[in-house]
Amino acid sequence: MTLKEIVKILGCQVVVGKETLDTEVRAGCGCDLMSDVLAFIKPDALLLTGLNNPQAVRTAEISEIKVICFVRGKQPSEAMIALAREKEIAILTTSLPMFEACGRLFKNGLIGCSEYDE
Amino acid sequence: MVDEKEITKVQELVYELKVGQVMVKDVITVTPHNLMSELRDLLRDKRISGVPVVDKGRLVGLVSIEDFIKCLTDGKMGSPVEERMNRNVKTLYDNEPLVHAVKEFDRMGYGRFPVVDRESGKLMGIITKGDIIRGLLKKMEIDYQEEEIHRYRASHFFEDIVADKTTLIFQYNVIGKDFDRAGETSSGLKKTLRRMGISPKAIRRLAIATYEAEMNIVVFTDGGEITARVTPQEVRVEVVDSGPGIPDIKKAMEPGFSTAPDWIRELGFGAGMGLANIRKCADAMHLESTVGKGTRLEITVYLNEKEKHGSGNDS
Numbered sequence: 529m530t531l532k533e534i535v536k537i538l539g540c541q542v543v544v545g546k547e548t549l550d551t552e553v554r555a556g557c558g559c560d561l562m563s564d565v566l567a568f569i570k571p572d573a574l575l576l577t578g579l580n581n582p583q584a585v586r587t588a589e590i591s592e593i594k595v596i597c598f599v600r601g602k603q604p605s606e607a608m609i610a611l612a613r614e615k616e617i618a619i620l621t622t623s624l625p626m627f628e629a630c631g632r633l634f635k636n637g638l639i640g641c642s643e644y645d646e
Numbered sequence: 647m648v649d650e651k652e653i654t655k656v657q658e659l660v661y662e663l664k665v666g667q668v669m670v671k672d673v674i675t676v677t678p679h680n681l682m683s684e685l686r687d688l689l690r691d692k693r694i695s696g697v698p699v700v701d702k703g704r705l706v707g708l709v710s711i712e713d714f715i716k717c718l719t720d721g722k723m724g725s726p727v728e729e730r731m732n733r734n735v736k737t738l739y740d741n742e743p744l745v746h747a748v749k750e751f752d753r754m755g756y757g758r759f760p761v762v763d764r765e766s767g768k769l770m771g772i773i774t775k776g777d778i779i780r781g782l783l784k785k786m787e788i789d790y791q792e793e794e795i796h797r798y799r800a801s802h803f804f805e806d807i808v809a810d811k812t813t814l815i816f817q818y819n820v821i822g823k824d825f826d827r828a829g830e831t832s833s834g835l836k837k838t839l840r841r842m843g844i845s846p847k848a849i850r851r852l853a854i855a856t857y858e859a860e861m862n863i864v865v866f867t868d869g870g871e872i873t874a875r876v877t878p879q880e881v882r883v884e885v886v887d888s889g890p891g892i893p894d895i896k897k898a899m900e901p902g903f904s905t906a907p908d909w910i911r912e913l914g915f916g917a918g919m920g921l922a923n924i925r926k927c928a929d930a931m932h933l934e935s936t937v938g939k940g941t942r943l944e945i946t947v948y949l950n951e952k953e954k955h956g957s958g959n960d961s
Contacts, residue, residue, distance in 0.1 A: 560914060561914060561915075561917050561919075562914040562915055563858065563914075563915060563917050563918075563919035563920055563923055564917065564919060566854045566857065566858065566919075566923055567854075567919055567922075567923045567926065571850070577914075579913075579914040581825070581913055581914065582825070582826055582829075583825070583828065583829065583913060583914055583915070584914065586828070586829030586832075586833065586857070587829075587857070587914075589829075589833055589836075590829065590832055590833070590836065590853045590854055590857045591850070591853075591854060592850060607826065615833075
């Protein structure tokens with residue numbers, strides 16, 4: 529699934545990465561616990577999270593995630609935006625709550641990380 | 647709003663490059679005393695649309711194909727160039743940044759600008775939009791090649807070293823309780839290892855393990871040190887702090903066991919998965935701790951694919 533499709537399905541605002549909307553996302557992971565993200569997420573997956581702090585961006589960088597989508601309308605800070613831009617990580621925001629955001633993507637065919645074989 | 651702040655490589659280069667670096671230096675010129683009729687062969691043979699007029703090295707005017715056609719219709723081909731040329735020539739200086747040239751091309755709509763020396767007014771060259779594009783492409787190619795050479799050198803570092811045993815050591819200081827900067831060490835180490843051409847899978851495991859360890863230093867101590875020792879066979883990351891220490895290592899290793907305060911949990915950590923994660927990523931893990939003195943953790947990832955990896959032994 530491309531970033532463009534995700535933006536459409538979740539009605540996202542693109543905060544960082546307008547030029548990377550053709551990026552292919554292979555799986556999704558919805559999680560607020562960064563240690564769990566580090567333990568289970570696969571490279572090139574989409575991270576949906578309600579955790580709105582710089583560690584979300586750091587965790588994405590360390591685990592090779594190219595896209596973060598903040599749920600429930602959370603807006604990332606300037607520091608997070610700067611960090612994401614430096615690390616070339618796209619940031620989206622959606623007003624949908626976590627469960628609904630995940631559900632819509634799953635219904636449209638985006639698989640979970642446990643189903644995705646590297 | 648975000649896009650305006652983005653600076654592309656080309657934007658960077660138009661500020662870095664000078665007009666003199668991309669202009670054509672070998673300029674065809676005429677003198678004020680040349681006749682307009684002599685221009686015909688010049689414009690046709692050289693396929694150019696305008697010629698700077700130079701008197702004793704100084705630029706005095708510009709005569710273009712339009713001037714030539716006008717002269718032809720007026721039937722004044724016998725007149726000297728100085729009578730038909732444009733004396734009010736907009737020029738650029740050879741030492742001004744290319745971005746000024748780009749702006750002038752946009753503003754004036756001209757096809758070319760003569761380039762003169764700022765002090766003497768001497769003609770140094772001529773510049774067209776094509777020259778700007780060629781200059782930028784060439785510079786980008788050079789930069790790209792340099793980058794490639796750097797990468798190649800770094801990734802073949804071990805091959806070029808003559809020694810019986812080689813170990814590279816990278817050391818990082820981690821500041822305690824500084825959540826905004828937490829992760830910088832792991833990020834820096836990751837970048838460094840990538841430069842060295844180490845396999846992406848090994849880097850990923852090392853980065854995750856180091857990040858968890860770094861978070862432990864930030865959360866529980868006032869600071870510590872992370873040292874990575876890289877050999878052709880393995881990367882060993884040593885994490886040392888002088889924090890409170892771990893009373894029961896066996897218990898601390900259990901997934902889900904946590905002593906993290908609530909504010910850490912609010913930041914997305916402290917779920918008791920850190921050490922378990924590190925063990926999962928490492929080929930070997932060694933943890934020792936003394937309450938009141940500090941903790942020392944050693945994480946090893948083998949670089950040889952044949953060595954077993956994942957769910958390391960702890961000792």
